Amino acid sequence: MAPMALALILGWCLVAASRAQQLPRPSLSLHPSQGVSLRDSVTLWCHLPRPAARVELYKEGERTFKMSRDTDKEQDAVEFYLADIKQEDAVKYQCQYRVLEPPGTSEKSDPVALLVTDRSYPPPTISLSPEEHVEMGTNVTIRCWNKPYQGFTFLHKDGHSDPIQHQEPDGGGTATFTLFRVSPADSGTYRCSYRVGGCCLLFSPLGDNVTLEVIPTPAFPGDIGRPRWNLVAAVAGSCAAAIVVILILTLSFLLAAHRRRIQRNESPGAIPRSPKAVQFQVPPGDCEGLTYAELRAVTPGTCTPGPSAAPEPPIIYAEVGTGRPC
Template structure:
């Protein structure tokens, strides 16, 4: 068991070391990337993330050629002249590190699509019509019964096909655009892959033009989205103000109820004006005379009872402004 454990540990260490030294993958591009026909010239460019000692090009997974590199180069170029049918395949590249030992993984594959002008272009039609409103569903049909193996839908301004589909038994495909918007407006064409060989395609066929008409604005709605935003903000402010008012009223009602409960308790002193005595004290240092004013308040109690309170005495200050 011990030798087996040691072997496992050593194997794990070797795998970890190889992963730590693994070089980043390169990337491969085509120039030109589209519109290549038989007989044209194409350049494949392998982009290097690290200095490389050499770069190799692979065609359908098989080695094709190698280029020696120096430290200053960050890309290697491979030229294909006089493109033939068998050149319309997938390509990859990889490199040997110059400063860091090891060989990188192969790049993601790129496809060299080649057009063969000897084949007839496909037919195309658009339904229901070329001018439609937003939200409509549009179908584009393409057909070529004799040669079509797979059809591609192209839109002007896009470097790659936007859809692809296998044809039915009659050699026809139907591409559907659901809920179209103004962004779907444009010119469309079809091509098809020629069955039996490589990445060989027919020329682009005739075009159809789609125009998506925006929905008319609602009458009286001149503000658009900005007005909707203002309405939302105002609504939230109004809701906040109403909440504050309700909260304030609730607090005041609770305070008033507590005050009423406190006044109704036994032994609570009455705050009748008849039981309040006011006294005013002199406000300066000069000798002033005081007059005692007595306010007689009619009693509400029957005569002869001993519980009648004494009339309150109110003191007032009279200032004599003249000389003494």
């Protein structure tokens, strides 16, 4: 019987575990979510993704639930009311729900922290460097000081529910926060607080505030319309460069053609140009005593050409008269 009972228990645990994995998780929220002080009241809402039979609220550090509520099929949220908040109430909370058909239990919700302010502690001081008005891209330093208690320090910005930075102070109780290369999005009001005690989420009141205003980089008058003129200048420059390239290519082509023509004329196998015939004019004389002298035109050169197949130079005829009338 014992092995059978053990098997049944293990089977039930496996079914319950698989059922818990199949049920969607609930969510938990606080109202108010910030600015809660000791002896105040707060409401915790457990939001249900599906109808449930029972909802339980768990407190961090405790195995059993702190509160539970029976529900009906029409409820999509269950509230848990905490009155007269004490120091030990400043912890994290979770909720879960149970269903009957088929039986199962959901996983616990994500934890939600109840931050409580203890106004018996003095607020920290704060300073800003450089002061207030700074230009974009500047590094800004915010210092918070709480020497008497030296608790973990938090930097808050108005409009944000949670601290934007936190830091452990140095030996003098000063925490230094740096905002690198600020932009207009960093403009706003900043404050500091510090955590007191070691057991709970208990904080000092927010201290005095400092205001940071980031000045956008001024635009120079010549910057107006500059992109359009830059585009025009770029197009004009590209056209001028294209014209210069075309001119260079054209000149290079003409020079190359001229060199080829010169080389072709000076080659050994080229046919030399025939010199123009020269005619010597002699005053008219006696027609019957004409004499023709054969003269050879010789092309100037350093040596006498030998017998070759080269064409004979042209023959030049001169008209010579005897002086007697025709």
